Amino acid sequence: MHEDFLPPGLTPEEENLRLRAIVAALMDRSERGQSPSRPAGQLQHVVALEQQVRTRTRDLAETLDKLRIANSRLSQAERMAVRARNSLTDALEAMREGFALFDAQDSLTMWNSRFCAGLPDLRRRIGRGLGFRDYVRLVSESPFLHLPDGQSRADWVTRRLESHRRKNVNFIVPLRDDQWIQVSEQRMPSGGTAVTQTDVTAMVRSERDEREKLLDEQAQMVRATLDHIDQGVAMFDAKARLAGYNRTLRDMFLPPVELLSIGTPFASILDDLTRRRQLGPGRVGQILTDWVQGPSARPPLALEIRQDDGTILQLSAQAMPDSGFVMSLTDLTKERRAIAELHRLNETLEARVRARTLELESARDLAERANTSKSRFVASASHDLLQPLNAAKLFLGSLSSTALNPGQARLTERIRSAFGSVEQILGALLDISKFDIGAARARPEPIALGPLLDRLQEEFTPVAQTRGLQLIVMPSRAVVHSDAVYLKRILQNLISNAIRYTLRGKVLVGARRQGRHVRLEVWDTGTGIPQDKQSEIFQEFTRLAPDAESGMGLGLAIVEQASALLGHPLELRSIVGKGTVFTLTVPLSDMAVAALCEPAGPDTARNPLDDLLVLVIENDPTVRAAMMEVLEHWGASPLEAACLAQADQQVAELGVAPDIILADFQLDDGENGIDVVAQMRGRYGQIPAILITANHMPELARRAESAGMMLMTKPVPMRRLKRVLQQVRHLSQSADADDGSPPQKGDHSYWLRLLRR
Numbered sequence: 001m002h003e004d005f006l007p008p009g010l011t012p013e014e015e016n017l018r019l020r021a022i023v024a025a026l027m028d029r030s031e032r033g034q035s036p037s038r039p040a041g042q043l044q045h046v047v048a049l050e051q052q053v054r055t056r057t058r059d060l061a062e063t064l065d066k067l068r069i070a071n072s073r074l075s076q077a078e079r080m081a082v083r084a085r086n087s088l089t090d091a092l093e094a095m096r097e098g099f100a101l102f103d104a105q106d107s108l109t110m111w112n113s114r115f116c117a118g119l120p121d122l123r124r125r126i127g128r129g130l131g132f133r134d135y136v137r138l139v140s141e142s143p144f145l146h147l148p149d150g151q152s153r154a155d156w157v158t159r160r161l162e163s164h165r166r167k168n169v170n171f172i173v174p175l176r177d178d179q180w181i182q183v184s185e186q187r188m189p190s191g192g193t194a195v196t197q198t199d200v201t202a203m204v205r206s207e208r209d210e211r212e213k214l215l216d217e218q219a220q221m222v223r224a225t226l227d228h229i230d231q232g233v234a235m236f237d238a239k240a241r242l243a244g245y246n247r248t249l250r251d252m253f254l255p256p257v258e259l260l261s262i263g264t265p266f267a268s269i270l271d272d273l274t275r276r277r278q279l280g281p282g283r284v285g286q287i288l289t290d291w292v293q294g295p296s297a298r299p300p301l302a303l304e305i306r307q308d309d310g311t312i313l314q315l316s317a318q319a320m321p322d323s324g325f326v327m328s329l330t331d332l333t334k335e336r337r338a339i340a341e342l343h344r345l346n347e348t349l350e351a352r353v354r355a356r357t358l359e360l361e362s363a364r365d366l367a368e369r370a371n372t373s374k375s376r377f378v379a380s381a382s383h384d385l386l387q388p389l390n391a392a393k394l395f396l397g398s399l400s401s402t403a404l405n406p407g408q409a410r411l412t413e414r415i416r417s418a419f420g421s422v423e424q425i426l427g428a429l430l431d432i433s434k435f436d437i438g439a440a441r442a443r444p445e446p447i448a449l450g451p452l453l454d455r456l457q458e459e460f461t462p463v464a465q466t467r468g469l470q471l472i473v474m475p476s477r478a479v480v481h482s483d484a485v486y487l488k489r490i491l492q493n494l495i496s497n498a499i500r501y502t503l504r505g506k507v508l509v510g511a512r513r514q515g516r517h518v519r520l521e522v523w524d525t526g527t528g529i530p531q532d533k534q535s536e537i538f539q540e541f542t543r544l545a546p547d548a549e550s551g552m553g554l555g556l557a558i559v560e561q562a563s564a565l566l567g568h569p570l571e572l573r574s575i576v577g578k579g580t581v582f583t584l585t586v587p588l589s590d591m592a593v594a595a596l597c598e599p600a601g602p603d604t605a606r607n608p609l610d611d612l613l614v615l616v617i618e619n620d621p622t623v624r625a626a627m628m629e630v631l632e633h634w635g636a637s638p639l640e641a642a643c644l645a646q647a648d649q650q651v652a653e654l655g656v657a658p659d660i661i662l663a664d665f666q667l668d669d670g671e672n673g674i675d676v677v678a679q680m681r682g683r684y685g686q687i688p689a690i691l692i693t694a695n696h697m698p699e700l701a702r703r704a705e706s707a708g709m710m711l712m713t714k715p716v717p718m719r720r721l722k723r724v725l726q727q728v729r730h731l732s733q734s735a736d737a738d739d740g741s742p743p744q745k746g747d748h749s750y751w752l753r754l755l756r757r
Helices: 012-032 040-094 132-141 153-164 201-227 247-253 266-275 284-292 333-401 406-437 449-466 484-500 555-566 590-597 621-634 644-654 673-684 698-706 718-733 750-754
Strands: 098-102 108-111 168-175 179-187 193-199 232-236 242-245 301-306 312-319 325-331 445-448 470-473 479-482 506-514 517-524 570-575 579-587 613-617 637-641 660-664 689-693 710-713
Touching: 012 040, 132 153, 153 168, 179 201, 232 247, 247 325, 266 284, 284 301, 284 312, 445 449, 445 484, 449 470, 449 484, 449 506, 479 484, 479 579, 484 506, 484 517, 484 555, 484 579, 555 570, 555 579, 613 621, 613 644, 613 673, 621 637, 621 718, 637 644, 644 673, 660 673, 673 689, 698 710, 710 718
Parallel strands: 470 506, 613 637, 613 660, 660 689, 689 710
Antiparallel strands: 098 108, 098 193, 168 179, 179 193, 232 242, 232 325, 301 312, 312 325, 445 479, 506 517, 517 579, 570 579
């Protein structure tokens, strides 16, 4: 109820005074109401008022108690605030860095005694409420602030206030007496700014000492480097004063000692060189002066100086980033003299070459005419000699049909052999003469290799047997496009040459299809041909062992010229002591290519397994015999072996690597099919292989795939085996025509195509 007498907003003291006045007024009225002249109603009113006064007095007492409690809490809070402020002040004083706090209005509210310790004139001018802009101005006016050359105090104030706009900033302020402080500003969430000042003098001095030490070491290294180069080098600073030079420069000009002192102006050095005529005639001095006095971003300068004694110097000048420049001088005297001498010799040599060329052209014309006459004579003489030689052979044939005693028969055979040798030599000379005079002409046509190879086998088998050699001619059904006469002559010479230079072993002749070509190969186990002799053997009248072998050395010369005439590439590979192989690449006939591309009828289809060379490696004789019988029934040509040694022996005796290997995994004496195939491939190349095993474990399948082998488990699926074998030759023929697409697993050719990538 007392709120009706007291307006809101009064302090406790004002409420107390107001209530005391009300009480006094009520007591006065109560006393006046007790006089006899007052009516009885007023007495009742006074009693009611007294009751109200008691109530208000009680309320006032309660309010005063609450006021005392609030005052006590306020006093306690003030004491705590004072203690906290004192603790913060002590903490700030304990900091090694100077610290100051500016509020959101950039007014200084708190700082410690180390703040602006490096600027003692500011300490008595710093006080609470100092604005940040005034603080920066005071710092800029302090004589203890040491700004670098070229920076004014007004510029420093501008940059300082600009950095203050950022939330976080760190920079170093240089002071007098080589003192340095780092200033860090941190913007607080309340909008105020905390400024920290750290003395970094020791760190800056240490860093500067290290940098100077490094620069000294670099300068020594640069000086040592410059003293060991052939060019004379001089370096000048931004004020065109000498900053360094090397020994070569001093040896070039031999200037007075005082001119080579560090700091000597470039003008003084130039005047000395000009006075002593070290720069030669012309405007070299003026050009250098204009360049040195030009802008700092001047382009490089290059001049040639010719001194009075004939020395030629190349001068190069280059501006440096610090506005200085460097000059280098190179002595070109020897080089120019060498070039002049070279020009003179070149002119003399050209004249001699022209004269010699005319002589050689004249000699070449004479040699060509003489060679043509010789070749025509040899061709004519050889042809004329072959006619009576043929007649003599006919007479010998008639004589052989008559009854002769054994002595006469032996004599007749020797005469026939001698005539055969003469006929062979004359034929070779005739072939060479045709190539020399350009009379050789090729008439390409489809040629079946089978009959040709059969005739060669019949012709050379007796010769090979006489020398104790084995001649192996592999059958072939290929049809090539070539000249029948020259192709036969090439093979004859290669086979004859192989037999002649093979002392023991065998000679192998075979044909391999390679895409749209056939590679005719002649292998021997002879002495081999050294690397440095492999180009000489194709020259006319050249033999490796002229004292031990017969013949005139024309065979390989004819082979080379005939293969060039036919356009059939000829290759030679040889290992001394092991043997030699000659390879002639002949294109397939269009008839053969068409036959390969067109599907064959049921009666004319060629069995793809015919003559397929299959090596069977199986340790069980019964299983091996059964596999051999199946393969032979399919038309293949199988070889059998029980282990690696037997397989190697079979292939070595045959002289030809198998087309495919069928290997059992579990072999005798700890051998296994994967390792055996790997060793065979190491000797004879990437031969396709199928691993046959009764082991169905996935690990073995992964091993076989990693080794590039197809896996078939026992019992062997014979249809699948036959389909796979049928693809071997087809993939070998189409290897060159592969489109490059990656092989897909599941295809029978997957493991075969991997070997060719």
